[in-house]
Structures are given as C-alpha cells and as structure tokens.
Amino acid sequence: MVLALRSITMTTSNTAPPSSLEALDLKGHLTVHDISQCATDFGNLRHLPPSAVLHPAAVSDISAVIKHVFRLGPRSELTVAARGRGHSLHGQAQAPGGVVVRMESLRAPEMRVLAAGGLPCIDVSGGELWIDVLMESLKHGLAPKSWTDYLHLTVGGTLSNAGISGQAFRNGPQISNVREMEIVTGKGEVVNCSTEVHADLFYAVLGGLGQFGIITRARIDLEPAPKMVKWMRVLYSDFSSLAQDQELLVSAEKTFDYIEGFVIINKTGLLNHWRSSSSFKPKNPVQADSFDSDGKTLFCLEIAKYFNPEETDTMNKEVESLLCKLSYIPSTLFETEVSYLEFLDRVHVSELKLRSIGLWEVPHPWLNLLIPRTRICDFAAGVFGKIVSDSNDGPILLYPASKSKWDNRTSAVIPDEEVFYLVAFLSSAPASDAGSLELALRKNDRILEFCWKEGIQMKQYLPHYTRLDEWKAHFGAGWEKFEHRKRIYDPLAILAPGQRIFHKDMH
Numbered sequence: 001m002v003l004a005l006r007s008i009t010m011t012t013s014n015t016a017p018p019s020s021l022e023a024l025d026l027k028g029h030l031t032v033h034d035i036s037q038c039a040t041d042f043g044n045l046r047h048l049p050p051s052a053v054l055h056p057a058a059v060s061d062i063s064a065v066i067k068h069v070f071r072l073g074p075r076s077e078l079t080v081a082a083r084g085r086g087h088s089l090h091g092q093a094q095a096p097g098g099v100v101v102r103m104e105s106l107r108a109p110e111m112r113v114l115a116a117g118g119l120p121c122i123d124v125s126g127g128e129l130w131i132d133v134l135m136e137s138l139k140h141g142l143a144p145k146s147w148t149d150y151l152h153l154t155v156g157g158t159l160s161n162a163g164i165s166g167q168a169f170r171n172g173p174q175i176s177n178v179r180e181m182e183i184v185t186g187k188g189e190v191v192n193c194s195t196e197v198h199a200d201l202f203y204a205v206l207g208g209l210g211q212f213g214i215i216t217r218a219r220i221d222l223e224p225a226p227k228m229v230k231w232m233r234v235l236y237s238d239f240s241s242l243a244q245d246q247e248l249l250v251s252a253e254k255t256f257d258y259i260e261g262f263v264i265i266n267k268t269g270l271l272n273h274w275r276s277s278s279s280f281k282p283k284n285p286v287q288a289d290s291f292d293s294d295g296k297t298l299f300c301l302e303i304a305k306y307f308n309p310e311e312t313d314t315m316n317k318e319v320e321s322l323l324c325k326l327s328y329i330p331s332t333l334f335e336t337e338v339s340y341l342e343f344l345d346r347v348h349v350s351e352l353k354l355r356s357i358g359l360w361e362v363p364h365p366w367l368n369l370l371i372p373r374t375r376i377c378d379f380a381a382g383v384f385g386k387i388v389s390d391s392n393d394g395p396i397l398l399y400p401a402s403k404s405k406w407d408n409r410t411s412a413v414i415p416d417e418e419v420f421y422l423v424a425f426l427s428s429a430p431a432s433d434a435g436s437l438e439l440a441l442r443k444n445d446r447i448l449e450f451c452w453k454e455g456i457q458m459k460q461y462l463p464h465y466t467r468l469d470e471w472k473a474h475f476g477a478g479w480e481k482f483e484h485r486k487r488i489y490d491p492l493a494i495l496a497p498g499q500r501i502f503h504k505d506m507h
C-alpha cells in the first residue's frame with residue numbers, strides 16, 4: 001500500500017495558461033499543449049502537471065515570468081521549474097500547478113568556442129545538451145574535461161547536481177570545470193557570475209538543485225580532444241582487490257584517463273554477451289572462457305586511456321606498465337579501441353536499443369549513493385549478493401572520486417573523506433515484469449536502512465527526500481548556508497519546487 005502511493009499522478013483540465021501570465025509580453029510563448037510531457041520524467045514515478053509551459057526565445061522571457069510570479073507574492077501558488085530534458089528520477093524538474101520552462105527552446109547564446117585568459121572554453125546555453133557541446137568543441141579539436149556517462153543531458157541539469165563520471169577523479173565533477181554563468185534568480189534578476197563576480201551566487205547554483213536560479217548560460221573549460229580511446233574491462237572475483245586497484249589508480253600521478261567499475265551479480269552468460277554485443281575482445285581468448293559470471297558476484301574495473309593514432313606505441317607501453325601494478329588475473333582482461341566520440345557517447349547506443357524494444361520509458365527506481373572509502377568494504381559485504389541478489393534489472397556502477405577535486409564553496413554534498421565511492425543502482429522496472437517496481441523500491445529502502453543501521457555516513461547523489469528533517473540531515477553542517485542562500489536568491493521559494501526542499505507556503 002505504502003509502495004503504491006509512491007507513484008503519484010495528478011491530472012489537470014487546464015486549456016489555457018493562467019490568465020495573469022497571458023498578459024506578459026514575451027518573445028517566446030506560453031502553452032498548455034505539452035503539460036503532460038512536462039509532468040513526467042526518466043524516473044517515471046511522479047507525474048504532476050504544471051498549469052503552463054514556457055518556451056523561452058530569450059533570457060528576458062524567463063526573467064519576465066519569474067518577476068511576474070515574484071510580484072504575485074507568497075499567497076500565489078505559482079512556482080517555476082527549469083526543465084532540461086526531464087532526466088530526473090522523482091519529479092525534480094516538475095512544477096505542480098506552476099510554470100515549467102523548457103530550456104531547449106532557449107537557443108541563445110549560440111555555442112561559441114573562445115580562449116579566455118589564454119585557455120580554451122565554450123559559451124553555451126543552459127538548455128544545451130552535452131552531446132552538442134562535444135560536437136561543437138570537436139570542430140576545434142577540443143572537448144570539455146569532465147563528463148557524465150550519458151551525454152543527452154543538459155548543461156543546466158547536470159550543473160545543478162554535479163555531473164560525475166570516470167574522469168571526475170582527476171578533473172573533478174562538471175561543476176569544477178565551469179568558469180562563469182548567467183543566472184536568472186528567484187526574483188527574476190539576470191546576473192552574470194563567476195569565481196570573482198557575484199561569487200556566492202556562482203557557487204550556490206553549482207550543485208544547487210535548481211534552488212537559487214536558472215542557468216541560462218555557462219562557460220565551460222575545454223582541453224585538447226584525443227582522437228582514440230583504448231577501453232578495457234578487467235574482472236575480479238573479490239571486492240577488496242577491485243577497490244584496492246581502483247584506489248591505487250586514482251591516487252597515481254600517471255594513470256588512466258577514465259576509471260569506473262561495476263558489479264555483476266548472478267548474471268548468466270556475461271562473457272558471451274560481451275562477445276556478441278560489443279567490440280570488447282579478451283586479451284587471452286582461450287583462458288577467458290574459463291571465467292564466467294553464472295551464479296556468482298563479480299566485480300569489473302573499467303579503465304580507458306586516450307591517445308592519438310601516432311602515439312599508439314607509447315600509449316600501449318604506458319597501459320602495460322599500469323596494468324602490471326594491478327592484482328587482477330590477466331586472463332580476465334577485455335579490450336577494444338574506439339573513437340573518442342564513440343567512447344563518450346557509449347550510453348546512447350544502449351538508449352537506442354532500449355527505445356526500440358520499449359524499455360526506455362519505463363519506471364527507473366534508481367538509487368545513487370556516495371560512500372566514504374573507509375566503509376566501502378562494509379557496504380559491499382552487506383549489500384552485494386545479500387540485499388542485492390542479482391544485477392539483472394540494471395547496472396550497478398561503483399567507482400572512487402577524490403574530494404580534493406570538489407570545491408567546498410559549491411552547494412554539492414559529498415561525504416567527509418578524501419576518497420569516496422559513487423555506487424549507483426540503476427534499476428529498470430518494466431510493467432511486463434510484474435512487481436519489479438515494488439521489489440526495486442523495497443531493495444533501495446533496505447540498502448538505505450543498512451547504511452543507517454551500520455552507521456555508514458553516506459550521502460545521496462541526485463538526492464530524493466520529502467521531509468525537511470531529511471534534507472537538513474543531508475546537508476548536515478551546510479544546511480544553514482543553503483537555507484541562507486535560498487533566502488537571498490529565491491526568498492519566495494518559487495524555483496524548482498519538485499526537489500521538495502522548500503515550500504512556498506513556508507514564507
């Protein structure tokens with residue numbers, strides 16, 4: 001019963017935007033035609049329609065709508081949420097009864113690569129997709145330094161969270177690679193900010209869960225783009241060896257360019273699957289046949305080294321010397337070489353496959369945790385093969401990140417240890433698999449309960465809480481600052497109500 005209540009749906013009979021909004025003089029337009037699209041997201045667990053959708057043609061449109069809602073004062077129930085592409089999991093980009101701003105409609109500024117302060121960077125609109133930022137940068141032989149695993153997310157959406165992938169251990173998350181931004185605050189003011197100008201707003205917005213302003217432009221750091229990637233997977237039968245090798249690699253000065261990992265539990269025919277569906281080849285085909293995952297829990301290190309074709313020999317020597325330091329069994333090494341674009345856009349291939357069989361737009365009860373290094377072995381021992389008895393409903397990612405690459409002036413919340421692990425349970429729950437949603441949600445609850453009982457001081461990434469005391473505990477010592485910033489930049493709690501941190505009626 002409790003579980004059934006988690007999937008919340010609300011319908012609306014609106015046929016026109018609220019009349020007070022219709023009087024605004026906008027370059028773009030307000031509509032109700034796509035309110036149902038804006039009442040859903042990738043999580044597919046919460047469906048709360050707005051009363052209008054703004055397709056902004058200029059930053060002034062976003063500013064005008066927010067200023068208008070601000071002028072209506074605390075008694076008006078209208079709120080405003082920016083929507084990147086709605087890849088949120090629990091309605092975070094929804095604005096029940098309010099206005100959703102579809103950021104893809106904001107085509108300004110046009111993407112522009114420039115060299116500011118001698119270093120390359122790119123100016124992009126907040127609604128731009130990372131794949132498009134990459135394509136534009138590649139025209140100049142450049143690319144952003146830090147990524148997410150999936151590139152069809154927006155710049156504003158990932159900067160509101162953190163933006164983590166296998167490059168974060170060396171370059172920091174995406175929020176550590178932004179130089180300046182243009183923000184529309186919760187009062188409708190348009191503010192340019194950077195580490196030097198309006199620095200408090202700059203840091204507040206990064207990892208700020210959309211609470212302090214809408215990112216309309218961001219200036220992202222770039223670096224020379226490699227042409228090719230040597231991409232490797234190595235299997236382990238025990239967790240501590242994987243963790244030891246991952247930690248050795250993330251702390252080494254000369255190391256791989258990308259380090260991730262994943263957990264495989266009770267999955268049949270894994271190696272056959274790799275052989276038939278990917279370009280990965282075992283380095284030692286004969287011995288690799290003796291190692292498969294049927295019925296077991298295996299751990300996989302995923303690493304990549306970037307190179308240009310003329311440097312292939314040097315790259316291979318560097319890879320060999322790094323692999324020599326690891327404790328894996330050589331027969332479990334699988335490798336491939338792909339273009340840099342193919343490597344970065346790898347999840348899109350899975351998306352297309354899943355879409356073609358109707359398995360993309362299903363509920364996604366994902367759980368993303370950041371676990372302190374000192375407790376990761378306890379977590380692994382209590383969860384893998386126990387609370388989680390198979391990984392057939394979606395990948396389980398696991399890799400370390402370094403706190404020193406995160407700026408503690410941002411709003412992002414991470415554990416208080418130099419090394420911490422991202423552990424992501426990326427479950428899918430298709431309707432054809434009866435009861436799978438309830439099972440996945442129950443599993444998530446049990447994982448959280450386990451952390452709580454064992455005193456594991458984890459933090460949720462892409463956090464989902466519904467009560468103020470839970471949010472306060474999430475932010476810990478940072479809560480006061482977060483709340484103070486809210487009072488300054490969005491005093492009426494107009495922005496991103498779907499995060500369910502602040503409520504308009506609190507003021």
Ligand SMILES: Cc1cc2nc3c(=O)[nH]c(=O)nc-3n(C[C@H](O)[C@H](O)[C@H](O)COP(=O)(O)OP(=O)(O)OC[C@H]3O[C@@H](n4cnc5c(N)ncnc54)[C@H](O)[C@@H]3O)c2cc1C
Nearest residue numbers: 084085086087088126148149150154156157163164210215
């Ligand atoms: C398949 C898949 C893979 C993913 N992989 C990764 C990964 O590897 N690493 C990682 O870090 N994350 C990953 N994510 C999570 C992703 O970062 C979040 O889904 C995030 O919400 C971005 O999605 P979006 O751009 O569609 O933003 P939305 O979901 O639309 O918005 C997210 C939040 O940000 C706010 N927001 C959106 N745009 C703006 C803006 N311009 N200004 C201010 N606030 C804004 C919204 O109101 C909402 O609160 C993945 C998600 C999916 C679906």
